[in-house]
Amino acid sequence: MFYWFFEAQTEPALKPLVIWLHGGPGCSSVAFGAAQEIGPFLVRRLSYFTNRLTFNEYSWNKVANVLFPESPVSIGFSYTNNTNHLPEIGDQVVANDTVACLLGWFKRFPDFKSHDFYIIGESYGGHYAPQLADLIYKQTKELPNTRLSISKDSCYVRKYFNQKEVQRALHANVTNLPYPYTLCNSPNGLTLRRLCCPxxxxxxxxxxxxxxxxxxxxxxxxxxxxxxxxxxxxxxxxxxxxxxxxxxxxxxxxxxxxxxxxxxxxxxxxxxxxxxxxx
Missing domain, CATH: 3.40.50.11320 (Rossmann fold)
Structure with missing residues (x-):
């Protein structure tokens, strides 16, 4: 899946991450969203034979890191080696492929895993966005605790923060909690909420x-x-x-x-x- 990604123009480490999904269905988010609407560089026509890029004064990467995937596959530079998949493409396939794309993207750019994440869709992307959000919501609920990777260094960190003198120095655990410090926990409440309205x-x-x-x-x-x-x-x-x-x-x-x-x-x-x- 081909994509364009633009870091925020200032302090990208502190800005949220946004994925922009275009509609059609079958229109490129790169060609429309990035190159015509909210990207930092817009394609402009100088003459019949000449086009050029101009700066967008109202680019959304002034306030966020923005990812533009070309979806579904076969759109723009995104492709599949198995043409038998093409007749099967629909909203659910797009959602599954986008989740796979995001997982691969976060693996390549792990620094963005902790950023606030927003899904935005335009036109038929108004179908893609909630369906992607719903799939992420469902998969987040179904993730087992054993999927969390605990390294040897993490064990050392856990042991360190369970030391009483360390807790006193940090002014932590002043109420003497009845359970030890852990690096990960599964709260009863969910941070994702599922709201559906037309x-x-x-x-x-x-x-x-x-x-x-x-x-x-x-x-x-x-x-x-x-x-x-x-x-x-x-x-x-x-x-x-x-x-x-x-x-x-x-x-x-x-x-x-x-x-x-x-x-x-x-x-x-x-x-x-x-x-x-x-x-």
């Missing part, structure tokens, strides 16, 4: 949130602003669910409204409310 219209989201999901409306449908202009509208629900739209964004908002899209994305990553006034 995001068509605000009133449908409200019915779904208050019905099947059981969320309350925290902030009613209101405009949000960017540089003293109404950039879109937003609904906010409990447990971190937000529906935001971009005014005049069209089918590819990151292409037709680059500045507003980057503003929405930046506010999302910082977990802050979209501006409610023009000042």
């Amino acid at each position: 995001p068509f219209q605000s009133f449908e989201m409200q019915e779904c949130a208050s019905g099947p999901i059981g969320l309350t409306v925290m902030e009613e449908w209101r405009p949000w602003f960017y540089k003293r202009q109404v950039a879109g509208w937003v609904d906010t629900y409990g447990k971190g669910l937000t529906l935001a739209t971009i005014r005049g964004g069209g089918h590819e908002a990151a292409l037709s409204a680059r500045d507003w899209s980057l503003s929405l994305f930046t506010n999302f990553l910082s977990n802050s409310s979209l501006p409610s006034s023009s000042f």
Whole structure:
């Protein structure tokens, strides 16, 4: 599976990791998302015979590390050596292949394993994104504890932090916990939550949130602003669910409204409310 990856322009070690999935189905995230919408370099036509790359003032790698895989296989530079697989390609195959791609990618770039991770899909990618998230959620639940690799050095670390004098020096375990220090643990609660709602219209989201999901409306449908202009509208629900739209964004908002899209994305990553006034 071919991909483009762009580190964040500043402090990539501190920025989240985003995977961008394009739609179609069958359109390249490199050709669309990276080269036309949110990548740092956009392809521009100078003449009938000449194209060139220009810098994107509103690139999303200003605030995140962004990965663009070309999916499914046979799209762009992604390929399979077994043509018998091509008729089988569907949403589930795409999700499975993307998980395999991510596992291989994290193996090659292990420093990004600890980063916050976001899945974003455009157009038909709106199908890919939740199905990928659902597959990751299911596989995370099913991972057995024996899949964790404990090295010899890890045993030394565990022994070190179980020393009382070390704990006292670190001001740790001041309540004398009834169990020893361990490097890994399986908490009863899950850090991933599975929420499903059809995001068509605000009133449908409200019915779904208050019905099947059981969320309350925290902030009613209101405009949000960017540089003293109404950039879109937003609904906010409990447990971190937000529906935001971009005014005049069209089918590819990151292409037709680059500045507003980057503003929405930046506010999302910082977990802050979209501006409610023009000042």
